[in-house]
Amino acid sequence: MATDSASLKEPAGSAPAPGTTGVEPLVRFDKVVKRYGDHVVLDELDFTVKRGEHVTLIGPSGSGKTTILRLLMTLEKVSDGVIWVDGSPLSHTRKPDGSLKPAGEKQLRESRKKIGMVFQQFNLFPNMKVLQNITEAPVNVLGMEREEAETRARELLDMVGLAGKVDAHPSQLSGGQQQRVAIARALAMRPEILLLDEVTSALDPELVAGVLELLGDIARNTNITMLCVTHEMNFARDVSEKVLMFDAGRVVESGTPEKIFTDPEHERTREFLNAVL
Amino acid sequence: MSDFFSTLLDEFPQVRAGLWVTVEATVLGSLLALLLSFLLGLMAGSRLLPVRGVSRVVVEFFRGTSLYIQLFWLYYAMPQLTGYELTPLVCGVVAFGLNYGAYGSEIVRGAINSVPRAQYEAAVALNMTPFHRMRKVIMPQAWVQMIPSFTNLLIQLLKATPLLWLISAADLMTAVEHVRSRTGETLVSYLLLLVAYFVLAYALTLLMNLLERTAKRRLGLHPGAGSLLKTRTAESAATAGGTR
Numbered sequence: 367m368a369t370d371s372a373s374l375k376e377p378a379g380s381a382p383a384p385g386t387t388g389v390e391p392l393v394r395f396d397k398v399v400k401r402y403g404d405h406v407v408l409d410e411l412d413f414t415v416k417r418g419e420h421v422t423l424i425g426p427s428g429s430g431k432t433t434i435l436r437l438l439m440t441l442e443k444v445s446d447g448v449i450w451v452d453g454s455p456l457s458h459t460r461k462p463d464g465s466l467k468p469a470g471e472k473q474l475r476e477s478r479k480k481i482g483m484v485f486q487q488f489n490l491f492p493n494m495k496v497l498q499n500i501t502e503a504p505v506n507v508l509g510m511e512r513e514e515a516e517t518r519a520r521e522l523l524d525m526v527g528l529a530g531k532v533d534a535h536p537s538q539l540s541g542g543q544q545q546r547v548a549i550a551r552a553l554a555m556r557p558e559i560l561l562l563d564e565v566t567s568a569l570d571p572e573l574v575a576g577v578l579e580l581l582g583d584i585a586r587n588t589n590i591t592m593l594c595v596t597h598e599m600n601f602a603r604d605v606s607e608k609v610l611m612f613d614a615g616r617v618v619e620s621g622t623p624e625k626i627f628t629d630p631e632h633e634r635t636r637e638f639l640n641a642v643l
Numbered sequence: 644m645s646d647f648f649s650t651l652l653d654e655f656p657q658v659r660a661g662l663w664v665t666v667e668a669t670v671l672g673s674l675l676a677l678l679l680s681f682l683l684g685l686m687a688g689s690r691l692l693p694v695r696g697v698s699r700v701v702v703e704f705f706r707g708t709s710l711y712i713q714l715f716w717l718y719y720a721m722p723q724l725t726g727y728e729l730t731p732l733v734c735g736v737v738a739f740g741l742n743y744g745a746y747g748s749e750i751v752r753g754a755i756n757s758v759p760r761a762q763y764e765a766a767v768a769l770n771m772t773p774f775h776r777m778r779k780v781i782m783p784q785a786w787v788q789m790i791p792s793f794t795n796l797l798i799q800l801l802k803a804t805p806l807l808w809l810i811s812a813a814d815l816m817t818a819v820e821h822v823r824s825r826t827g828e829t830l831v832s833y834l835l836l837l838v839a840y841f842v843l844a845y846a847l848t849l850l851m852n853l854l855e856r857t858a859k860r861r862l863g864l865h866p867g868a869g870s871l872l873k874t875r876t877a878e879s880a881a882t883a884g885g886t887r
Contacts, residue, residue, distance in 0.1 A: 441764050471773065478770040489765035492862045493783035502779060503769035535863020555769060 482557030542573030661818030672739030679744025684751025
């Protein structure tokens, strides 16, 4: 297992972006394997994401895109390999001899500090009003003063265009509104990395544009690193600088959106884009 | 018949005391059962096998042995074993608590499992501790699911309290039985008991319905919650009307 410092500085990603030499990527998958029984979802996956980068993961269903986000959020455990975030192993602890073992809950909580996630089905807490959905974790996890958390939550709600819904229950909101609250909730934890898992897939078509626009604003106005799994190719084109095409648990091709969408090199990418565009 | 009522009047202090014993046994028994339900139900969801194991064994034992026999054990057998005698009421409360707590733990376990996994994942993504996740996210949602089943159990517990008669606990059953044996009015005596337990059970149902409405309201499912909830509003209004 590559744990010495030399290997840390040399990203093993299949597609090191130009100009990254010597800079530790924020996220690095190092021969990550995810298996469910005999079914291999991710097959020695290597890829890196630079700080501040907005990356879209595309590919046919079952290609392992969502699994990547779930591994990063520590909702799943890697079967093999290591995920590095900001130079530290995400779900492993270093033993005194330098080797790695799976991390316990305490270390996982440390790792999660940097990462936030927005889900396909929003997953707002129905037992809390909108404001408390956003303030609950900042107050009880980050230890923020309630007043400060509420001020910040109101700012975020204002930003996502739901200033008037502070006291609403999630069940009173439309899907698009719930997803905006979910985005505000994730941002309230000030993540360095935001994971977006098909965040528009469950929305009515007329609500998609608003959510995408909001995410575009966040991408432009913050330095949050974003990893997006999406079927919205417009979003991939408008917001991300890098597109990773997945198939069968591996990165088939990666590049700028222009390159991938107009001049894909790989046959699988062409087939996939023909099918979805 | 008039003989019955005059005897009943004579015995009124005993009957009233009996009613009080029944209420006490029900309330204290169900509080103990509630406590054990949560304790055993949460233990059943533990990651540690020994903790799960203990919960399983306790639940299976108290669910699988008859409430009668548990009562007799506590009242007649335990003093022989330990030399320590419990009052009939305490025996009843402990037996009801253990027996219905075992059933209740399955309700708690089931309700916790019924909360969508996505809720747990959202709480993990917000970096909540396991305890915080359970207390603020999972349990409030599971609680709403538990109430109707707890209502059933509570009423079953109430209806099991006449067993106290068997260990001479001077409950309502015992008091009315005494009136019956003195007057020979079997029909009226047992009719009175039917009505009395029905009224008690119904009062409990009303209380629990109120509790359920409050819990649902916390999930934003309250009447007048907006057009999105029209059907639910109509539904809960109908229930409220029927039980008021």
